[in-house]
Amino acid sequence: MKQRTIKTALAATAVLGLAFAGMASAEPVDDTLVIDGVEIVTKAAGAAHLDGALPEAMSGWHFRDTETRAMQADDFDNPGMIYVDRGLDLWNAVDGTEGKSCASCHEGPEAMAGLRAVTPRVDEKTGKVMNIESYVNDCRTTRMGAEAWGDKAVELTDMLALISFQSRGELMNVAIDGAAAPFYEKGKEIYYTRFGQLELSCASCHEDNYGNYIRSDHLSQGQTNGFPVYRLKDAKLTTPQGRFVGCVRDTRAETFKIGSDEFNALELYVASRGNGLAVEGVSVRN
Ligand code: HEC
Numbered sequence: 008m009k010q011r012t013i014k015t016a017l018a019a020t021a022v023l024g025l026a027f028a029g030m031a032s033a034e035p036v037d038d039t040l041v042i043d044g045v046e047i048v049t050k051a052a053g054a055a056h057l058d059g060a061l062p063e064a065m066s067g068w069h070f071r072d073t074e075t076r077a078m079q080a081d082d083f084d085n086p087g088m089i090y091v092d093r094g095l096d097l098w099n100a101v102d103g104t105e106g107k108s109c110a111s112c113h114e115g116p117e118a119m120a121g122l123r124a125v126t127p128r129v130d131e132k133t134g135k136v137m138n139i140e141s142y143v144n145d146c147r148t149t150r151m152g153a154e155a156w157g158d159k160a161v162e163l164t165d166m167l168a169l170i171s172f173q174s175r176g177e178l179m180n181v182a183i184d185g186a187a188a189p190f191y192e193k194g195k196e197i198y199y200t201r202f203g204q205l206e207l208s209c210a211s212c213h214e215d216n217y218g219n220y221i222r223s224d225h226l227s228q229g230q231t232n233g234f235p236v237y238r239l240k241d242a243k244l245t246t247p248q249g250r251f252v253g254c255v256r257d258t259r260a261e262t263f264k265i266g267s268d269e270f271n272a273l274e275l276y277v278a279s280r281g282n283g284l285a286v287e288g289v290s291v292r293n
C-alpha cells in the first residue's frame with residue numbers, strides 16, 4: 008500500500024488544490040433533528056482532545072438535503088427502521104448448537120441501552136477493541152455454537168440497527184484513555200496518513216474540507232454517530248467500517264479489511280471525534 012504522512016502544510020495545500028479544484032462550498036444546514044418530539048443532539052462543542060481541530064462537532068445529517076433530513080426525522084419514512092424490526096426477529100430466533108437465542112441470555116434488546124454510545128471500546132479481559140459487531144459475533148461463536156455473521160451480512164447490520172437504536176439520543180462518549188490509549192494513537196495516525204494515488208487522508212476531506220463539495224457530495228466531518236446508515240444510493244444499511252472501505256477506495260488506495268486491527272483502531276478514533284453528538288439509531292444518507 009502506498010502511503011506517506013505529509014509533514015508540511017504547503018504540500019497538503021498543493022494536493023488539495025488539485026483534488027478540490029472548482030468546488031463550491033456551503034454551510035452545513037442550520038436545522039434541528041426532532042424525532043417523535045425528542046430533539047437529537049447533532050451539534051456539540053469539539054472534543055477537547057482534538058485541540059481545536061474541530062471547533063464544533065456536527066452530525067452528517069446537517070450536510071444532507073432537505074428530503075433526506077426529513078426522512079430521518081420521521082420513523083415511518085426512515086427506511087432504516089425496517090431493519091430494526093428485522094433485528095428484533097433475529098434477537099428472538101434460536102440458532103446454533105446450544106439451542107439459544109440472544110433473548111435466552113440478554114432478555115429484551117433494551118438490555119443493550121447505552122452500549123452504542125461507548126463503543127468501540129477495549130475489552131478488559133482480552134485487550135481487544137470491540138465494536139458491536141464483534142460483540143455480537145463473539146456471542147454467536149463462543150456462547151451459541153453458531154457461525155459468525157459475515158462483515159457485510161444483512162443479519163449483522165440488522166442486529167447493529169436494533170442494538171444502536173436502543174441508545175438513540177444518548178451522547179457518544181468513547182473512552183480514549185487507559186487501555187484505549189494505544190488504539191487511539193494508532194487510529195489517529197491512520198486518520199492523518201495520506202493514501203493512494205490521490206494522496207488524501209481522512210483529514211484531507213473530513214477535517215480540512217467539510218462544507219465543500221466533492222463531485223455532487225456535500226462533505227461532512229465523517230462522523231460515526233449516525234451508524235448504521237441507510238444509504239439511499241445502495242438501498243441498504245452500512246456499518247462504519249463498511250463506509251471507511253468506500254472512502255479509502257475513493258482515494259484509489261487498497262483498503263484495510265473490515266475487522267482488521269487498523270480499522271478497529273480507526274473506528275475508535277473516529278468515534279471519539281464525535282464525542283458529545285447523539286447516537287441517531289439508524290440514520291439516512293445519500
Ligand atoms: C449463552 C448466553 C448468551 C447468548 C445466547 C448471547 N449472549 Fe451476548 N453476552 C453474554 C455474556 C455472558 C456477555 C458478557 C457480559 C459481560 O461481560 O458483562 C455478553 C455480551 C454481549 C454484548 C456486549 C454487551 C455489553 O454490555 O458488554 C453484546 C452486544 C451481546 N452480548 C450481544 C448478543 C447478541 C446480539 C446475541 C444473539 C445473537 C447474544 N449476545 C447471545 C451471553 C450471551
Ligand code: HEC
Nearest residue numbers: 067207208209212224225226227229230231233250254292
Ligand atoms: C476524497 C475525500 C474523502 C476521503 C479521503 C475520505 N472520505 Fe469519508 N466521505 C467522503 C464523502 C464524499 C462522504 C459522503 C458525504 C459525507 O458525509 O461527507 C464520506 C462519508 C464518510 C462517513 C459517513 C458520515 C455520515 O454521517 O454518514 C464516514 C464515517 C467517513 N466518510 C469516514 C472516513 C474515514 C475514516 C476516512 C479515512 C479512512 C475517510 N472518510 C476518507 C469523502 C472522503
